[in-house]
Amino acid sequence: MNSWDLWWWVILPYLALVTFVVGHIWRWRYDQFGWTSRSTQLQEGRLLKWGGPLFHYGAFAAIAGHVLGILVPESFTRRLGIPENTYRWFSSVGGTVAALAVLAGVAVLAFRRTTVPRVRATTSPVDWLALILLAVVIVLGVIPTLGINLFGAGYDYRRSVSLWFRGLFAGNPDVPAITHAPLIYQVHATAAWAILAVWPFTRLVHAWSLPLWYLWRPYVLYRRRVPAHPAEPGTGGRRWRRIGVRY
Amino acid sequence: MKVMAQVAMVMNLDKCIGCHTCSVTCKQTWTNRPGTEYVWFNNVETKPGAGYPRRYEDQEKWKGGWTLDRRGRLRLKAGGRLRKLLTLFHNPDMPSLDDFYEPWTYDYQSLTTAPLSDTFPSARPKSQLTGRDMRPVHGPNWDDDLAGAAEYAAADPNLRGLAERVRLEFEHTFMFYLPRICEHCLNPSCVASCPSGAMYKREEDGIVLVDEDRCRGWRFCVSGCPYKKVYFNHRTGKAEKCTFCYPRIEAGQPTICAETCVGRLRHLGVMLYDADAVLDAASVQDDKDLYEAQLSVFLDPHEDWVREAAARDGIAHDWIEAARRSPVYALIKEHRVALPLHPEYRTMPMVWYVPPLSPVADAVHATGYHDDDPDRIFAAIDALRIPVEYLANLFTAGDTAVVEGVLRKLTAMRGHMRAKQLGDPADRRLLERAGATADGVEDLYRLLAVAKYDERYVIPKTHAEGSGALMAQHCSLDRPGGVADLASHDEVDPAPPELPGLAAPGGGAHFRDSDGQVRFNLLGWNGSAPAPGLFGGTEGSAP
Ligand code: HEM
Numbered sequence: 001m002n003s004w005d006l007w008w009w010v011i012l013p014y015l016a017l018v019t020f021v022v023g024h025i026w027r028w029r030y031d032q033f034g035w036t037s038r039s040t041q042l043q044e045g046r047l048l049k050w051g052g053p054l055f056h057y058g059a060f061a062a063i064a065g066h067v068l069g070i071l072v073p074e075s076f077t078r079r080l081g082i083p084e085n086t087y088r089w090f091s092s093v094g095g096t097v098a099a100l101a102v103l104a105g106v107a108v109l110a111f112r113r114t115t116v117p118r119v120r121a122t123t124s125p126v127d128w129l130a131l132i133l134l135a136v137v138i139v140l141g142v143i144p145t146l147g148i149n150l151f152g153a154g155y156d157y158r159r160s161v162s163l164w165f166r167g168l169f170a171g172n173p174d175v176p177a178i179t180h181a182p183l184i185y186q187v188h189a190t191a192a193w194a195i196l197a198v199w200p201f202t203r204l205v206h207a208w209s210l211p212l213w214y215l216w217r218p219y220v221l222y223r224r225r226v227p228a229h230p231a232e233p234g235t236g237g238r239r240w241r242r243i244g245v246r247y
Numbered sequence: 248m249k250v251m252a253q254v255a256m257v258m259n260l261d262k263c264i265g266c267h268t269c270s271v272t273c274k275q276t277w278t279n280r281p282g283t284e285y286v287w288f289n290n291v292e293t294k295p296g297a298g299y300p301r302r303y304e305d306q307e308k309w310k311g312g313w314t315l316d317r318r319g320r321l322r323l324k325a326g327g328r329l330r331k332l333l334t335l336f337h338n339p340d341m342p343s344l345d346d347f348y349e350p351w352t353y354d355y356q357s358l359t360t361a362p363l364s365d366t367f368p369s370a371r372p373k374s375q376l377t378g379r380d381m382r383p384v385h386g387p388n389w390d391d392d393l394a395g396a397a398e399y400a401a402a403d404p405n406l407r408g409l410a411e412r413v414r415l416e417f418e419h420t421f422m423f424y425l426p427r428i429c430e431h432c433l434n435p436s437c438v439a440s441c442p443s444g445a446m447y448k449r450e451e452d453g454i455v456l457v458d459e460d461r462c463r464g465w466r467f468c469v470s471g472c473p474y475k476k477v478y479f480n481h482r483t484g485k486a487e488k489c490t491f492c493y494p495r496i497e498a499g500q501p502t503i504c505a506e507t508c509v510g511r512l513r514h515l516g517v518m519l520y521d522a523d524a525v526l527d528a529a530s531v532q533d534d535k536d537l538y539e540a541q542l543s544v545f546l547d548p549h550e551d552w553v554r555e556a557a558a559r560d561g562i563a564h565d566w567i568e569a570a571r572r573s574p575v576y577a578l579i580k581e582h583r584v585a586l587p588l589h590p591e592y593r594t595m596p597m598v599w600y601v602p603p604l605s606p607v608a609d610a611v612h613a614t615g616y617h618d619d620d621p622d623r624i625f626a627a628i629d630a631l632r633i634p635v636e637y638l639a640n641l642f643t644a645g646d647t648a649v650v651e652g653v654l655r656k657l658t659a660m661r662g663h664m665r666a667k668q669l670g671d672p673a674d675r676r677l678l679e680r681a682g683a684t685a686d687g688v689e690d691l692y693r694l695l696a697v698a699k700y701d702e703r704y705v706i707p708k709t710h711a712e713g714s715g716a717l718m719a720q721h722c723s724l725d726r727p728g729g730v731a732d733l734a735s736h737d738e739v740d741p742a743p744p745e746l747p748g749l750a751a752p753g754g755g756a757h758f759r760d761s762d763g764q765v766r767f768n769l770l771g772w773n774g775s776a777p778a779p780g781l782f783g784g785t786e787g788s789a790p
Pocket residue numbers: 037038039040041042048052056059109110113131134204206207208209210211335336337464465
């Protein structure tokens with residue numbers, strides 16, 4: 001392990017994680033007004049009808065898959081008595097379905113973003129960055145899922161990438177495990193932690209606002225008129241700063 | 248029973264001249280920003296017409312408002328809560344920008360920068376969304392004054408069931424204007440549709456607002472409102488809607504659209520209602536009963552027990568008094584000439600309309616009779632089924648009897664006042680046939696025709712006594728001697744006691760500055776005695 005590896009696989013990922021956490025706290029406190037999905041359905045609906053649900057449902061499945069495959073150690077599934085082959089088969093099929101959905105979804109959304117002028121006009125630079133990183137993560141995540149697991153010999157990421165990733169959280173990342181993984185996994189992992197770093201500054205924050213409360217709250221809400229606190233001195237009355245919005 | 252107060256509006260459609268002043272002043276106040284170019288909190292539609300957004304009244308398509316399920320319980324027409332969460336990623340009922348219109352401006356600069364040529368330079372229309380050239384194909388009032396009626400008016404959902412009989416040829420048609428704002432409903436489906444819980448109805452005055460800080464852009468309020476009066480700001484990604492000009496209402500002033508209305512046809516006032524009765528009223532089986540059901544929710548502020556109950560539920564005395572003088576209550580409940588717009592959406596709207604007599608009067612006029620002859624007009628109301636049925640589709644879920652009753656009363660009012668002013672004997676039979684009394688129609692006349700500013704707008708101020716404490720929080724001048732130190736301005740009262748240790752040596756003086764520090768004032772200092780605290784010091788360090 002040289003210092004480059006240490007920098008790339010330990011220090012930067014931790015910095016990204018810290019940015020992720022601190023960035024979210026900062027954004028939550030200073031930019032409630034910017035905290036939105038920034039829906040573009042008003043501008044364009046026909047492509048979104050397919051792209052939106054395919055991408056999101058695919059992404060949820062993929063995230064669930066990552067939790068299973070990366071955060072749950074191999075010894076745990078073995079202790080549950082799940083044979084290696086069953087696990088492989090399940091992860092391949094499930095992974096393939098999720099991968100195809102996410103891939104199709106992101107393709108439709110990317111096409112829509114770049115070619116529909118109305119949607120393009122509302123996209124800020126940091127949105128572009130997040131979308132490109134997402135596309136990289138997805139494409140490079142799908143290729144191994146489809147190519148290697150289904151058709152190829154199969155590469156056991158649970159003995160390499162997973163060890164490193166879990167180690168990050170345990171405090172002792174296994175750097176050799178990731179440096180010996182195929183390049184495609186390395187780029188995928190890199191783009192993934194890069195996404196974590198930009199996440200709080202993009203529209204991706206909408207993911208934390210899934211409004212589950214809606215399922216049991218009363219339909220009509222009443223609020224008393226509350227006198228607002230006067231603006232902080234020196235802010236000109238703005239309690240928020242806009243991020244990534246060009247306007 | 249829970250008594251609540253609501254600031255409501257009534258518009259007298261006979262007086263609307265379709266000038267769009269209300270739309271423009273509202274826009275200048277609230278939506279003249281990027282992202283809201285296409286947004287008109289107030290818009291004026293020509294009826295019959297497609298409306299804005301086009302065909303918004305077709306709830307089979309847009310699924311706005313409420314409906315009854317098979318067991319007779321009130322449900323959002325667009326489906327339940329789970330369904331909403333599952334379709335967060337693409338709202339199936341959301342109107343697109345093209346259903347409103349693509350906003351545009353003109354390339355005015357080219358008019359001044361164009362090189363000399365034999366032809367006039369022209370300013371090309373440019374999309375305000377993309378900045379590209381575009382061809383405007385729709386606007387917020389594209390079918391104003393029945394322009395293109397053959398194409399647009401025929402698309403009016405209120406013509407359902409009348410289509411084969413309505414003739415939209417010029418000589419046979421009728422029209423009137425319908426100014427629309429958010430209805431600030433008692434049972435708002437926009438609020439019920441918002442998954443984030445960012446929308447709410449204010450307890451004090453019933454105004455329905457969006458909390459911009461909590462809106463997450465899920466855009467279900469847009470589709471949930473049957474009147475399509477919540478808009479999506481395409482730049483900020485947040486929902487916005489008519490605010491009922493709440494800063495003005497709080498100060499006791501009428502809304503901008505009412506204040507600037509050229510026809511002076513808008514009335515504003517307080518309605519007291521029983522909040523616990525709203526759900527049942529909105530759930531009555533027959534759509535045609537919804538008008539009466541909503542009337543039954545309103546409480547009569549002239550009754551002692553209502554005033555007592557209102558006071559018990561925390562409504563301030565001046566609000567209860569304002570409710571007694573409310574022109575809106577008079578028009579809705581006492582005279583029963585104002586009707587709700589599309590009660591069948593079951594949101595219990597609170598902007599009501601006095602239906603226009605003009606379509607009927609015009610038709611009588613066209614037949615060569617004097618349109619002031621009440622007998623003729625009564626006959627015409629019976630004969631002219633089409634305008635009446637059309638108005639009923641707008642205001643009473645199709646119940647023509649109610650609309651007829653209102654039109655009769657308005658006709659009787661005209662006939663009675665005409666006779667009175669010409670000195671003719673009062674025609675009692677006329678009033679009887681309209682179910683009215685002379686006093687009643689004279690009061691109605693006063694309200695609709697001559698009421699002055701403070702009779703049209705009876706708006707009590709918000710009680711904000713508690714907010715002063717907050718305002719002072721950051722004010723550094725409320726220290727002794729500061730601007731906000733009332734005692735230091737008061738010349739009648741004795742001067743405030745001397746602060747300890749503020750008499751300085753050597754002719755100088757000490758004073759306490761705005762950040763609370765005691766400083767030495769050089770004015771009057773003899774120049775040789777010590778000057779303690781010249782560079783500031785805490786209270787304790789002064790001698
Ligand atoms: C947790 C629940 C989530 C909800 C409720 C949600 C909802 C939404 C909504 C409503 C939109 C706007 C669609 C429109 O234009 O109308 C959106 C867009 C988007 N979401 Fe999510 N989302 C969630 C999670 C996520 C996650 C986990 C990711 C990424 C990994 C993600 C990535 C995106 C992206 C990239 C877009 C923009 C798509 C475009 O190009 O228009 N979302 N989401």
